[in-house]
Amino acid sequence: LNRIKASGLKLRFCTNETQATREKFVKKLQGMGFDISMAEVTAPAPAACRILKERSLRPHLLVHNDLVPEFAEIDKANPNCVVIGDAAENFTYANLNEAFRVLIGMEKPVLISLGRGRYYKETDGLKLDVGAYMKALEYACDVQAEVVGKPAKMFFESALAEMGVPPQQAIMIGDDIVNDVGGAQRCGMRALQVRTGKYRPCDENHPHVKPDAYVNNLAEAVDIILQQL
């Protein structure tokens, strides 16, 4: 990261993290030694807040407790949409029924989902991600959720807009073949897949997505990018 920043290239961190505010997320990365500030992070909750404001939407929130502060400035009285994130322990039977009732009670239900992940791994095992609960509400209410976060095109576009960089001049580096690589490419960017983190060898046979290149780690990605300057 330091080498990228020193080169003068513009940099943006795109995360689907919805279990914590950007502030917590940045502090965690800073604690690991990364030079990163909140202004450099594109995350689903702030992107959703922009949409809510633009469209005068008042959300009923089904999100993680730690994410609630991101919506502090949003009017939530008399809701006319539902925003769902990875609510984890908040995905109770009562809370799901409550979100469903709000949604089905609308003349034209609006469901905004912070990501469409299927599942993820934690130290105590695999967990269903927001995408699964999104599908449950979609089916029950016969609606299609609007997804905010990777791989949504709009999400990458807002990151590009914030940097003032056209997609052709941007490169995505990520470990997720669909959400990072596929999403960025559909937006007109090039994308490198790192062979770390979520990467699995079978990703290299993915039926639809092919990265512009593979790299063994982030340092190698930086090498390649700086060589092209």
Next chain:
Amino acid sequence: LNRIKASGLKLRFCTNETQATREKFVKKLQGMGFDISMAEVTAPAPAACRILKERSLRPHLLVHNDLVPEFAEIDKANPNCVVIGDAAENFTYANLNEAFRVLIGMEKPVLISLGRGRYYKETDGLKLDVGAYMKALEYACDVQAEVVGKPAKMFFESALAEMGVPPQQAIMIGDDIVNDVGGAQRCGMRALQVRTGKYRPCDENHPHVKPDAYVNNLAEAVDIILQQL
């Protein structure tokens, strides 16, 4: 019902009830004055048990506590499939993750769903039905559930087989345009929709399903059927 039985016509009750055993279900109807016995009821759980036995499947159950006795004789050790019903309060975050882990851990995940209902109404409000949770697991594991219960063709066929009646000679009477009327018709039966219970006037403009006739109540359905004898 008494008039149907007196006429000598064969009769079968097809229910998607999965919150209680057939025994409880029958006792409830008997308490309301209906002449009905367990042997006359076709319900998803016993139908699922037949499938489990035929295919040597050992289920992990995500069902209502009151339904568990229906699976008493089924081997549940070392599960090689998941059976999901309307588990109601048992649809906890922990139980959903557990069912998901069992399913995703299989080489070829098998998910059997006792119905595909979207939601239903109780005295304290609308509740998400089994279909919503089925969709969540389907999406997370990239599988298609096998649905047991109305409107599945196999479910109606097993009811017909139990009576020994070909579909052309059978009539379904139901209040649900899709699950009762549509399901029975796809199986080759004729179907009457009663304008009681779940019936809503907009059902009469349903884009895909058209009953063979409407009746105002069960008694009127019996009148029509007995007149044709």
